[in-house]
Amino acid sequence: MGKSRTMSPRARSTLALFCIIVVVSSISFCHGTAATFLLTRIAKDQQTLQYTTTVYLKTPLQPTKLVVDVGAQFSWVDCQGNSYNSTTYSHTPCNSTLCAALNSLACSNCYTPPAPDCGNFTCALFPENPIANNASIDDAIIDCLDVPTTDGSNPGLPRLVSDFVFSCSKNYMLKDLAQNATGFLALGRANYSFPYQLSRDFSLPNIFALCLSGSTDGSGVGLYGSAGPYNFLPGDDLSQSLTYTPLILNPFSDTIITYALNPSFNYFIGVTGIRINGQDVSSLNKTLLAIDPNSGIGGTRISTVEPYTVLQRSIYDAVAAAFQSAAKAMNLTEASPSKPFKVCYYASSVRDTILGPAVPTIDLVLGKGVYWRIWGANSVVGVKKKKSRRWCLGFMDGGVSPRASIVVGGFQMEDNLVQIDLEENRFGFSSSVLGRRTTCADFNFTQRHEAEAPATSDSS
Numbered sequence: 001m002g003k004s005r006t007m008s009p010r011a012r013s014t015l016a017l018f019c020i021i022v023v024v025s026s027i028s029f030c031h032g033t034a035a036t037f038l039l040t041r042i043a044k045d046q047q048t049l050q051y052t053t054t055v056y057l058k059t060p061l062q063p064t065k066l067v068v069d070v071g072a073q074f075s076w077v078d079c080q081g082n083s084y085n086s087t088t089y090s091h092t093p094c095n096s097t098l099c100a101a102l103n104s105l106a107c108s109n110c111y112t113p114p115a116p117d118c119g120n121f122t123c124a125l126f127p128e129n130p131i132a133n134n135a136s137i138d139d140a141i142i143d144c145l146d147v148p149t150t151d152g153s154n155p156g157l158p159r160l161v162s163d164f165v166f167s168c169s170k171n172y173m174l175k176d177l178a179q180n181a182t183g184f185l186a187l188g189r190a191n192y193s194f195p196y197q198l199s200r201d202f203s204l205p206n207i208f209a210l211c212l213s214g215s216t217d218g219s220g221v222g223l224y225g226s227a228g229p230y231n232f233l234p235g236d237d238l239s240q241s242l243t244y245t246p247l248i249l250n251p252f253s254d255t256i257i258t259y260a261l262n263p264s265f266n267y268f269i270g271v272t273g274i275r276i277n278g279q280d281v282s283s284l285n286k287t288l289l290a291i292d293p294n295s296g297i298g299g300t301r302i303s304t305v306e307p308y309t310v311l312q313r314s315i316y317d318a319v320a321a322a323f324q325s326a327a328k329a330m331n332l333t334e335a336s337p338s339k340p341f342k343v344c345y346y347a348s349s350v351r352d353t354i355l356g357p358a359v360p361t362i363d364l365v366l367g368k369g370v371y372w373r374i375w376g377a378n379s380v381v382g383v384k385k386k387k388s389r390r391w392c393l394g395f396m397d398g399g400v401s402p403r404a405s406i407v408v409g410g411f412q413m414e415d416n417l418v419q420i421d422l423e424e425n426r427f428g429f430s431s432s433v434l435g436r437r438t439t440c441a442d443f444n445f446t447q448r449h450e451a452e453a454p455a456t457s458d459s460s
Helices: 009-026 097-101 194-202 313-329
Strands: 037-044 051-057 062-069 076-078 106-108 122-125 138-150 155-169 183-186 207-211 220-224 243-248 273-276 300-302 309-311 344-346 362-367 370-374 380-385 388-393 395-397 406-408 416-421 426-432
Touching: 155 194, 194 220, 243 370, 243 416, 273 313, 309 313, 313 395, 370 426
Parallel strands: 062 183, 076 155, 300 406, 309 395
Antiparallel strands: 037 051, 037 138, 037 220, 051 062, 051 138, 076 183, 106 122, 122 138, 138 155, 207 220, 207 416, 243 426, 273 362, 309 406, 344 388, 362 370, 380 388, 416 426
């Protein structure tokens, strides 16, 4: 039985230096001007409807495809067998300050040769797959991560995180994930989520923004460590389009594994009502819209894992009925349902506009005159059935007793800029950027070619 690898201060310095040496020798650095924050390219997998990103992890740096989860506590990567190969990984001792900060609930021991997923007296975590609804117990590890920087307009020099903290996982945790995805990138409200670590390591504001794209031809973007600018072609700073509403802390954890006395790692906003074509949906049970302070049930959370917005059944029924009534007044011709959608219209009866199909608008009312308008591009989904094309209401019936009454899904956020600002504890949203003659696939990922320079480390 071998000892697990732990990290002394001297070893940490050696790891940082070794990461830099390997980065310099293993990749061709991008060119750029002085950059101030960081970015990831985010693509939509058309088969699973999951949003994925590829980060450069390990030594030597290797592309690692991960599913983006805006509500996850920590990132995780499959380490079982020979799936994780790196010369710089390190385990975290159970009695370390880092292990306590990770809210570890267990200590791991191993009876096979040491490996990334096998260490003795090692801090253990519980990675979760919310898509397959499963979890495992695995070792927390530390390794090198390379992240592109940006000035808000183009990618710049990569920055090296020499001590990125995440969890290993088992092979079975990859169930139902997008092809070639090997884990999750966590963006949740937690000390060791991806944006929190970038903010801490590079002394950047604890702010990040997502602009998701459903395009098959281009990628959306994640921007970390700045409130802007976020410049999209042909030259629009979308940070100027944001409207803000407070973030709400749910005091109860809603993970598969229960973390006693810990609040939720998800981001919640205070929806107080819903309007269809400017008219209140009067039959809503508004008690469901608030978070119950005794159970954490209810409220509205943001999700990049749910492909479409999910509504508690009575809310769904009320919204669907109001949408049908407004659509009838617009002379839209209703068609038979097309699974998984319950409300559909023949495309031949629906006009096209710059903001998508001309269907009733849906507003999430947030109080104090603020509302998040959902236009046709984000409210209806195109479906081909037999010889006809249809537009179907892209909202799901979440059943009678879901934990959150409304879960805003990925489709409703596509071509909308959203921002999580934990410095001001607020959620920013733009509504559809299509009306600004741009899309989330229009961030310019072309690198500027000026002075060549190597990546820099967070330890410098």
